[in-house]
Structures are given as structure tokens and as C-alpha cells.
Amino acid sequence: MSGQGQVSFRNIVKMHGEFAALKGVNFDIKPGEFFALLGPSGSGKSTTLRILAGLDAPTAGRVLIDDKDVTSTDARDRDIAMVFQSYALYPHMTVAENIAFPLEMARLPKAQIASAVQEAARKVKIDHLLDRKPGQLSGGQQQRCALARAIVRKARLFLLDEPLSNLDAKLRLETRAELKKLQRSLGVTAVYVTHDQEEAMTLADRMAVFMSGEIQQIGTPAEVFARPNSIDIAGFIGNPPMNLVPARYVDGDVIIAGHRLKTTTTTAGKRDVVVGLRPGALRMTEGGLGARVDLIEDLGDTAVLDLDCAGTMIRMRVSDGNIPSEGETISITARPRDIHLFDPTTRMRL
């Protein structure tokens, strides 16, 4: 490995004409970290990755890799390997030639290339397909070929642009686990772009959540899940995402549909707030908030209930066998520390 793979973005701005794709992005990635860029489409995460790769130039700001300013360095001099969403395999070359290409460009001796190709192909389990052309491979095999081409060079940075999005659901889960193992065994810094919060949650050591051209939160998946910074992140992370209910805050309590709930958050006096409640943090209890069960989605080991609390829709996850029936009225509550409060105007956490 030719470097540590430490990355810093300093106030990166990217304009497309009048439109600001990135509005001043800052983050640091530690060597060996699996870092996810998570966000809905159009939030700027792919633009960030392309700027890091050197495929696009930022309008302003600086990119540092291993403490060296590479903002104006061409992609081919950055020592970065990337897996594209479309895989971007060379259609006229066999799998072996595809994997060998980056090594040939580095002018390695032939024998060394051959053994490196074998090793990379074995790591992603396509060593039996080396003579095929990309057109003769399934989607999953193409994806592995793209992975092998990226890992064969042992670059200091490993970028992945939604690498699993073109795979079917079962294969995606399998590959996800393999990807994590692969990154750990290589010890390389990986930057992973995805719009799938589940992928980011399961793969990443840390993640940056993008919303309309800005990073709204950086942290471990657990941190982001436990303490979302804003209403937008709260509504994006988790499956199903957090319930966001308009409510009134009065001296340490929130009032939802006429019912008082204790919170641990303290803020001044009386005000309007948005209350965030994780579906899994809601409990059925006596004397809580009354709710009618509108719909039950049974997922086998758990069930998601759509509840109607005096006109407000709340979703709740139930995991024990005690599932109410549709049309039944139940009473729910949440522990004070599971109640998140957000400012309805700034949309930020209180």
C-alpha cells in the first residue's frame, strides 16, 4: 500500500451553473475506516465521491489525501480504486484482462500480473470465469469482476458507488456481508456511497448523512440512529423510520393528542415541537396514549402496526407474541429517554 488512506474534505463546494450540488462539505476519514456517504438521491453523495476520485473538480474547497492537497491532481495520479454503480467493465476484454488492466497500466511484470489476477479473482470467487467476457456474466458476477479489478491494485483508497444497487435482494445481502469481510481483511480505507440506510448501518464504521448538498450528521451508525440531528435524518434512518408528530412542549412534558408524556430533554417554557418516536421504542401499557390499530404488517418475527392516535398516524413495531388485532384500541407510551424533540422551524434537534 502506497499510503495510509486518510481523507479530508475542507469546505468543498460544487456548483452546476446556479445549482449548488454541494454547499461546503467537511469531513475526515481515518485510515482503514469504512466510511459511508448516505443520503437520498440528489443529496450530493455521489458528487462528493466523484470529487474525491478526481473525476470532477470542486468549485471551491480543498481535498486532502494523506495530508497532501490533491484538489487539482488528476484521477490517475491519486492512487484510488473505484467500483462503479454500472461496474464500468471493459466490454471487449475478458475478466482476466479487466482485472489485469490497472496492473498493466502500472507496468508490472507479466508473471506478477498473472498471479495477482488469480489472487484477486479467488478472493471474490470468480477465478473460474477468467476467460469470459463481461457480456457473458450475470449481474452478480460482473459486480465481483469490478470488485476484483478494484482490489487487485492495492490502492490506498477504495471507493464504492452504490455497488449493490443493481443486484437482486438476496444477492445484495450476501454480497454486503462479503464486502465487509473483504474490506476488513484488506485493511484498506473504503468510502461507500449508498441511498440505502440499511446498507450504511450494517457496513459502515462511520457515516455522513447528506441532505440537499450538505452533511447533516457524521457519526457511527449507532450514534446517528440513537440521536438523529434533524427531522430530515430522523425521517430517513430506520425501517420504518421515526414517527414525527407535532406536539406541544410544557415544562418537561410533551402533549400529544391531549396526552402528556415525560421527556428527558429540557428546553425553555412552553413551545411547539416535533416529537420523534422510534417505532421500536413504543410500548403497549395501561393509561398511555390511546390509539386504534388500523393495519398490521406481519413480518414473521416482528409486526409493524399502523396506529391512529386522534388523527395522527403512528407506526409501532411489536416483536413479542402479544399482537393486537386490527380495529382494536390500544394504549401506548414511550420511555422519557426514547422521546426525541425537534424544533419545527429550524428542523434541528433540541
Add this chain to the structure above:
Amino acid sequence: MATTAATSAGIASEAPRSDFGRVLAQRERRFAAALLAPAFLALLATTTFPLLFLVYTSAFRLDLAMPFTNGFVGFENYQVLLSDERFWTSLLVSLVYTGSTVALQVIIGLALALLVMDMKRGQGWFRVIAILPVVLSPAVVGMIWRTFMLAPEFGIVDFLAINAGLGSKNWLGDPTLAMVSVIAIHTWQWTPFAFMVLLASLASLPEDIYEAARLDRASAWQRFRRITLPLLRPAIVMVIIMRTMVALTAFAAIFTVTGGGPGTATEILNLYAYRKSFTELSIGYGAALAVALLIVTIIISGILFALRRAK
């Protein structure tokens, strides 16, 4: 008894159905043949018949200047042809003309296509302007070049040559310059065709593999050599095949510019056959020359098509 009846009824009900199908298929075939017939007959009359008549004529001595010597001679015309130095010279001229014009068209066309691909603006205009020479008649192109471009003193090319300090040249009078001129004219007219085909092919190549190649540390030249060229190969081979066939049988532009001269400097095989047939009025020998050109064209296209299929 009942079973037999049932069986025979079964057969009876099946037989007419397959008969009906056969009749339908036959009727459809007949209708298809009827639709095809006019075009087929027209093709026979306009291409196959003249071709066969040409081959037939080549077996005769048919000399309008000396009609008393006319008659069937078998392969004599071909024997004469093989020892005819002018035939070999014109064949060589044809090959040089074809090889150099096709090579220039592909190289310049590809270079232009690569340049235009990177143009942010004005690509549409460039395409429209580029197509203009192609839509002109080769005879008109020949006239334009002879009068506007290559005329001594007044022609644009000669004017530029004088201003560049090369002095006025006899562009169409000097054997070497005349050859260069007719090659330049053909290249000028037909490069846009190669350019358009290659540009379309270039535009269809995916952007992302070039980005992947950049990250794989391929230089611009390596990207061209290892990715663009192999992916454009089918289009390039197609252009070569199409342009070779046309260049081998080119006629009008050279005929109007030099008429094959000076002497036989630009006399391609086609022009030699024409001169033999319609200037010297030796129709039989002219036909043999035309058949020879046909054979050469078939052999060369055969080789090119074989190359296309090969990896």
C-alpha cells in the same frame, strides 16, 4: 366397433386441419413470391444480366475500329491482359489510389471524430458542414477542384502554394502531383462519411469505462489504444470495407479532373477499361478489363470480410 369409429373420426378431424395448414402456407408462399417477383426481375435485368453479358462479351474480339477482325476468341483477351503492361500499371494505380484514400479517410475521419467529440458547442453545425461534400456528385467535385482549387495561379491551392513560397505548381500536369491531387480530392469528398460513422460510434461508447480507465491510471494514449480503438474496431472495419469497394470502382472525379492523365499517371483500372472500350473502341478487351476489376474487387472485399470475422 365404437372405438374404431372414434379413432377414424379422430383421424378424419385431424387430417383436414393439417391439410388446411399446408394450403395456407403454400398460398402464403405463393403470395410472398408474387410480391418479390417485380423487384427480383428488375434486379436480374439491371445487374445480373449486364454482368453476364459483360463476361460473355469479354470472350469476343469486338473492335469497332476494325470490325473485320471481330469474332469469338475465348480466353485470348485475358491472355493479352496478363502480358499487358498498361493493365498492371493501372491495377497498381488503382491499389495505390484505394489504399491511400481509404487510409487517409479513416485516419483523418477518426481524428476529426475524436476532436469533435470533445467539442462542448457547435457539434451540430460541424456535422451539417461536414456532410456537404458527401452529397455532391463526384463529377461536380472534380470540376470544382479542377477549376477553383487546382487551376494554376488562380486556384486556391495554387494561390496558397505561391504564398507559402513553394511557387506555382502544375497540380494536374505533373504525374506525381496529379496522383496526389486525385487522392486529395477523393479524401476531401469522402472523409466526412468516415467521420460521421466513427463519430456516431464514438458517441455510443459508455462514459464510465473511460472514468474507470483514468482511475486505473491509463494515460490518454493508453485509453485510446486499449479502449477506444478496440471498441471502434467494428465501425472502422465497416468503413474500410465500404470505402474500399467504392474507391476501387471510383471513376467520375478522376475522369473530370485528369481523365487518367497525364499519360497514364492517374489511370485507375476503371478508367483504363473505359478508355479501351469507348476511346479505342475495343469493346471485347475493355470488357475483359472490367471483369478483371470485378475479380480484384471481389478478392479484396473477401479478404476484408474475412478479417472482420476474425478476432
